[in-house]
Amino acid sequence: MQSVLRVGLRDLRGFLVGPDPPVRARTRLGRALPTIGAIAALVCGLISFEYLRGNGPSVAVGFLVIDAVLIAAPLGLVATRPLLAWRMAFLVAGFTGATVPIQQGTPWPWTPVQMLMFPLLLAVVAVRHRRGVLVWVGLSATLLLVIFVNPGNLAGLLFAVTAILVIGDQVRRRREVQAALAEEEERTELAQARRAIAEERNRIAREMHDVVAHHMSLIAVRAETAVYRIDGVPPAVAEELAAIAGTSREALVEMRRLLGVLRSTETALFEPQPVLDDLAGLVRDAREAGVDVTFDPLPGTRVPPAVGLAAFRIVQEALSNARRHAAGAPVRITLSLGPSTLELYVRNTLNALTGEPTGGERHGLLGMRERATAIGGTLAAGPDPDGGYTVHATLPLEVAA
Numbered sequence: 001m002q003s004v005l006r007v008g009l010r011d012l013r014g015f016l017v018g019p020d021p022p023v024r025a026r027t028r029l030g031r032a033l034p035t036i037g038a039i040a041a042l043v044c045g046l047i048s049f050e051y052l053r054g055n056g057p058s059v060a061v062g063f064l065v066i067d068a069v070l071i072a073a074p075l076g077l078v079a080t081r082p083l084l085a086w087r088m089a090f091l092v093a094g095f096t097g098a099t100v101p102i103q104q105g106t107p108w109p110w111t112p113v114q115m116l117m118f119p120l121l122l123a124v125v126a127v128r129h130r131r132g133v134l135v136w137v138g139l140s141a142t143l144l145l146v147i148f149v150n151p152g153n154l155a156g157l158l159f160a161v162t163a164i165l166v167i168g169d170q171v172r173r174r175r176e177v178q179a180a181l182a183e184e185e186e187r188t189e190l191a192q193a194r195r196a197i198a199e200e201r202n203r204i205a206r207e208m209h210d211v212v213a214h215h216m217s218l219i220a221v222r223a224e225t226a227v228y229r230i231d232g233v234p235p236a237v238a239e240e241l242a243a244i245a246g247t248s249r250e251a252l253v254e255m256r257r258l259l260g261v262l263r264s265t266e267t268a269l270f271e272p273q274p275v276l277d278d279l280a281g282l283v284r285d286a287r288e289a290g291v292d293v294t295f296d297p298l299p300g301t302r303v304p305p306a307v308g309l310a311a312f313r314i315v316q317e318a319l320s321n322a323r324r325h326a327a328g329a330p331v332r333i334t335l336s337l338g339p340s341t342l343e344l345y346v347r348n349t350l351n352a353l354t355g356e357p358t359g360g361e362r363h364g365l366l367g368m369r370e371r372a373t374a375i376g377g378t379l380a381a382g383p384d385p386d387g388g389y390t391v392h393a394t395l396p397l398e399v400a401a
Contacts, residue, residue, distance in 0.1 A: 011132030015140075020081045021128055033079035044113045045072035051111050067096060071114055074121060082124040083133070089114070089121055090140050097148040107150035119164055126168020127175075138165050205262035213255055220248035243288060275308035276301060276335075279315055283333065286319050292330040293319070298337055307395045310371045311335075311344055314379070317364050318346035318391045326389065341377075344393040347384070368393070 025031040049068035053061075070092045074085035097109040108115065122141065126134055141161045145154055223245035227238045274282075276298070283295045303311075315333060322331045329348040336343035365381055368391065372379040377395040384390055 014133045015136035020083050037079045038076045041072045041076035048113045086121045107153045122164045123168050126165045201262045205259045220245050273309050274312040294332045296334045298335045314368045322348045342395045347390040349388045
């Protein structure tokens with residue numbers, strides 16, 4: 001019993017002072033409804049003034065103007081504030097019914113504009129508000145009818161009010177059900193898309209594990225055991241084979257981490273990622289592999305982790321391209337820190353990429369560009385006028401979350 005009373009008081013408070021739900025106009029007509037309502041209110045105000053002046057009592061014109069404005073004002077609010085419009089119409093109907101008797105012998109003391117406006121207001125309120133508020137709206141309408149309407153017309157008007165509220169409530173419930181179904185369909189489609197992505201990632205991870213990782217393991221094992229399987233291996237060759245084996249095992253570690261990411265539903269990486277300071281180690285490995293690299297570091301520079309990771313991967317790919325396509329050419333890596341950006345240049349003096357890049361070259365350049373674009377930066381790569389090749393990346397220091 002107490003819960004019913006509490007709900008009833010909550011609905012009464014909503015009827016008396018509660019706000020109208022916000023309106024999200026999705027069509028041109030919906031956005032034009034407030035303007036249409038304002039125009040309709042102006043026209044109906046003029047009609048009400050003429051009606052009151054011709055059929056009402058002999059009172060001051062100013063009083064009739066005020067009354068006509070109050071009668072028509074709810075029409076200007078019905079599109080955006082229907083419950084507020086009904087409150088105003090209810091008070092005005094009570095006021096005009098008690099103070100402005102119509103001298104025409106009609107069964108109700110209201111103007112034709114009011115009689116046509118009441119059903120519209122009730123219908124819009126019923127479509128926009130919950131059932132508990134509608135009960136109080138119906139009671140307020142019943143109160144007006146009982147006080148002012150001829151008893152012979154009361155039953156029909158009460159039936160009309162009830163029918164309008166019930167139909168409007170059903171329309172509202174149908175809209176809510178349709179919105180819930182649409183939301184459920186959207187969630188289902190999103191879940192299906194995520195499942196398809198997860199299946200594709202697992203397929204890629206499976207292929208990488210079964211094919212690429214297998215061959216990388218063979219390279220590492222054969223490089224490590226070559227000095228034991230082949231007699232008379234020179235020390236320099238043995239050292240190079242050991243470096244190949246170490247690099248292969250590092251690649252396997254990176255691949256296992258990547259496989260973990262592909263098989264995981266989480267996008268965050270929990271293992272440490274390369275940062276800007278790790279470029280020194282990358283350059284050292286390149287020099288040990290025989291690449292003539294000149295590096296201009298920025299010691300002590302702190303950049304966001306995403307920027308450092310992007311710079312590292314771009315330099316890594318650029319050095320790989322230089323080894324493949326400009327073997328023996330010197331490479332210069334230059335970093336420049338500006339007020340809001342990190343400028344990165346990787347340039348070699350011999351360009352072996354003539355024409356449009358294809359295959360692996362296209363994927364490498366695309367990957368570098370995606371790295372830069374992902375954090376809001378840019379990347380340009382192309383031949384120089386003097387025959388070299390330059391990769392230029394501009395990375396912002398403020399990375400959006």
